[in-house]
Amino acid sequence: MPSKPSARLAALTVAAVCSAASTVVLTTPAHAESVRVHDIQGDTRLSPFAGKQVTDVTGIVTGIRTYGSSRGFWIQDPAPDADPATSEGVFVFTSSTPQGVAVGDEVSVSGTVSEYVPGGTSSGNQSVTQITRPTVTVVSRGNPVPAPAVLDARTVPAAYAPQGDPAANGSVNALPLRPSTYALDLYESLEGMNVRVADARVVGATDPYTELWVTVKPHENRNRRGGTVYGSYDAQNTGRIQIQSLGKAADFPDATVGDVLAGATTGPLDYNQYGGYTLVASELGTLRPGGTERETTRAQHRSELAIATYNVENLDPSDDTFAAHAEAIVHSLSSPDIVSLEEIQDNNGATDDGTVAADMTLGKLIDAIEAAGGPRYDWRAVDPADKRDGGEPGGNIRQAFLFNPARVSFTDRPGGDATTATDVVKVRGKAALTLSPGRVAPDSAAFEDSRKPLAGEFVFRGRTVIVIANHFSSKGGDQGLTAQYQPPVRGSETQRHLQAQEVHDFTAKILKAQKNAAVVALGDINDFEFSRTTRIMEGGGVLWSAVKSLSASERYSYVYQGNSQALDQILISPSIRRHCSFSYDSVHINAEFHDQISDHDPQVLRFRP
Template sequence: MPPRISRRSPAVLSRRSAAVSTVVATALAAGLITVANTGSAAAAEVRVHDIQGTTRLSPLAGEQVTEVPGTVTGVRGYGSRGFWIQDTAPDADTATSEGVFVFTGSTTPTVKPGDAVLVSGTVTEYVPGGASSGNQSLTQITKPTVTVESSGNPVPQPQRIDAAAVPSAYAPDGDAADGGSINKLPLAPDKYALDFYESLEGMNVSVGTSRVVGATDPYHELWITVKPDEHRNRRGGTVYGSYTAQNTGRLQIQSLAPVAEKPFPKANVGDVLTGTTEGPLDFNQFGGYTLTARTLGTVTDKRLAREKTRKQSSGELAVATYNVENLDPKDPQEKFDALAEAVVTNLASPDVLALEEIQDNNGATNDGTVAADETLKKFTAAIEAAGGPAYDWRSVDPQNNKDGGEPGGNIRQVFLFNPDRVSFKDRPGGDATTATDVVRSGGRAALTHSPGRIAPADPAWADSRKPLAGEFTFRGRTVFVIANHFGSKGGDEGLTSHHQPPNRSSETKRLQQAKAVNTFVRKIQKVQKNADVVVLGDINDFEFSATTKALTDGGALTAAVKSLPRSERYSYVYQGNSQVLDQILTSPAVGDFAYDSVHINAEFAQQNSDHDPQVLRFRP
């Protein structure tokens, strides 16, 4: 039902009913609300802080409330339509928010900031993404009836969010008796960052000049940090280096102004959002706590440059990995050209390049096509046109719609290699369902199929990309390369989940996949202890994760990214966290190497992929 909005004269307003509703009476008896000091118990009313309460869940959830007073602080006329109100007579409890969102459904609100209103409706707890997402809920008033008492009032002064205000501890441990949830725990805003943000849910807040730690995305939002020194790296990002060392100063920024009316600024990591950004603090599915700006600062461009790795020497083998994000022939030539330019200029034309997310010849068209030769011809031609080598390629076509990813796209891993520098040992017979194995040949390890897939029937790879193994020869030395694209983090709960720590359900599959790859590497090493093995790709997990530990189990492999300083360990930026997803791992025989995470995409608003490529150089 659309909200009913009326405007009353002062005379009518003076005759507001003082009768206490059943809801209010119940809340009074439970001690959930108080009586205003007006000399009459009949003057009791529900205030915003009574609705918000001292935990994450409203004590009045599911109840009707009548004529809740507040001043409008922000209006959203698109997406989840509604407006925020804030009480101008706050209580003394820092745990209770004085702001709340009023959800108007499909109806665009007609109120405006500065309107003093009375709102009646139902108090609800809305979970963005649904209960299965693990997200916290947003307290709101739904099915509202709105009365505008007056207009042109000052918007309540914003609560400043800065480094001094946000606690360094991230969240309390969840209540074991409540399934690990923090929903019912009393808020401690002076102790935990998540509690601090929750205590301001729906309130008018502001941030001052702040560094951008997550570039503007296609949905017109960016991430800043209010803590300039929190895990900062030299390029301006905030590094995520541990499950127990959260970056508490991150905050998502959106604008209440429609993009058509006021374009959202383009910002890269390291840029600065200058001046004051002010508006209601929201909670949403794709980022948690979000400052929905009524007033947006301006972006100061710090001119972040895309990196270029050095060229390998004649005696070095350069092996790289790059997730090219669902590349198919239907993509514009500009994408092929940009990716090709990155291979030649930024990656210095590596000798072997493992690609992830190469789609079939008609992309997402779901008609049974699985071959990707047209995709690869177009890409390798673009590389040659950019001044790179005439790469050859090897791959194994998947079964239709059996490897996950975009339906119909049939993504797979592919080896590109420069035949002037390295040769490929073809051992036929490998296909989508035939597993490659390890045998002894001439006293050394060899694959039964090259290229070949590792254990494609193993349940670990169900609806996921199967590892691609191949034998390469460089200066007379065999190098085994295994290209991977492990299962995604889809289904994991966000860092702002009401479960603390959040559930990471997707890790189970990656752990199985890592064990399968580790087992295969050990097979090679059992036949030939000093075999050069390189495992690389989009591992979809952190260098400190259980997945990486399983890959390196028993010393079979070393995570090369750990050779970098902690502040340099990242290949991806997610919700303002610079983090590792793409990795290269080496067997002990590889010995000394040079490793480079080449930052050309993840930190930028303009991206050719959302991943940064990785390069390893060594002397086999």
């Protein structure tokens, strides 16, 4: 520890305001105690001093945050104890922009210890130990910042998190930290401390909030494009970590999956609502491009029917992405015969005035596709009831079919509307829809405040193909992978399981009417190919997720928190799987890129009916 001058150089007193909704006070504030940082942090996730006043907590300032709702600075004790479970760093919450302190200052802090839960206690997130309502005294300036702890393939354990305590509803908060055994325990044992990653590969592109994700384990479930694939609930990819910066947002790199942050990236280890453990960099590595390029799928042969699913992310006439989406459909997807679109908004987007029609949205996209050199698509859809299908308020998102009438014909059977369900009948030995286009089970509780499936009959070279377009309920509200509850609760699954059952049962009804019917159920399933949602749809061999025809490292359409994962799927009936020559392609044009026009990659199925 640097020597202290005989007289203190400066003093700063800051009053900080804490939010009662997101701060957990575990004990009644007691008398002030003089303690070290590692005493405050303790060897569990909760401070033994939470709710108590502490005095003269010393440390070196390692980083200052002057933006956002959590302003303050980190201090670290340069004289650590011998316990690897106790962090030597802590965040000092000042509420407003800190004044009078600089990186390298040795400070003495008095205040109240609290456990702040980003996102509030209902989120299930872990808490951040911090000192609030601080009185800060600068003792000396220009001290060396404590050397960073290194995060790499050697130091980060292979196991992700301990099993939560059943007596505490699955919480890990009170469990002693085992940083050599579990990755989350290691990160917690370094909370608030200066850490470093080096030559880290980007596995989650820069987002609009100037964040990106890297991995410190270059071989952990790596795919050929540089991402880290999420292949099961037991493979959480322990090497992922989010990167933010204490510098100017304009200086943050525009990174794509497969790029590398070359050199050292160093700064305090924080925990936030949207990514869990986050390295907030005071020193940011130099971006080295990895050469990841957008893919193009091959064109279908004359005898192949090409069907795609593409989530165009809240597309409405005011958007400036129509030309880019058209280029993607024409050139990256090679103009599929049928395109199931998800997140088509009504004609005035988020304006909430009762408008539900989307003919302008679809017409503008069709015009753009033709201008890009594609076919003149036709379209079919069913307008939803106002504010009944979830999504952005006022947007009235829905699924819609585009189809190339030069290659495919649509069988129109009128009468479908927002609330009238299509059904299955047998006509001359073949399955037929009573309404085409029509909605599947729109009055079912499974689709309350969610998108209803859209079914339609198509004919290609004399063979009928029934297509069911889906957009299942989102994962919003699920606990994060870094939650205090392990394993995290995935509460949103309940509705998706009900939705999957409805689609399964509707498909089963088609196959009961015609055993060899060609059925394609596709869309933004919002769940993984290994999930129970998918297994319910597949139940009894009624459907099969064709993304599983790809190698495990290629099964992804979305990148979330550095995990490349499959949310968009195309499921096929037995006659297609067993008797048709089919090929499947997840066309990576969006999810891996910082300049994406949608957060989803389209999927393409080609087969010979």
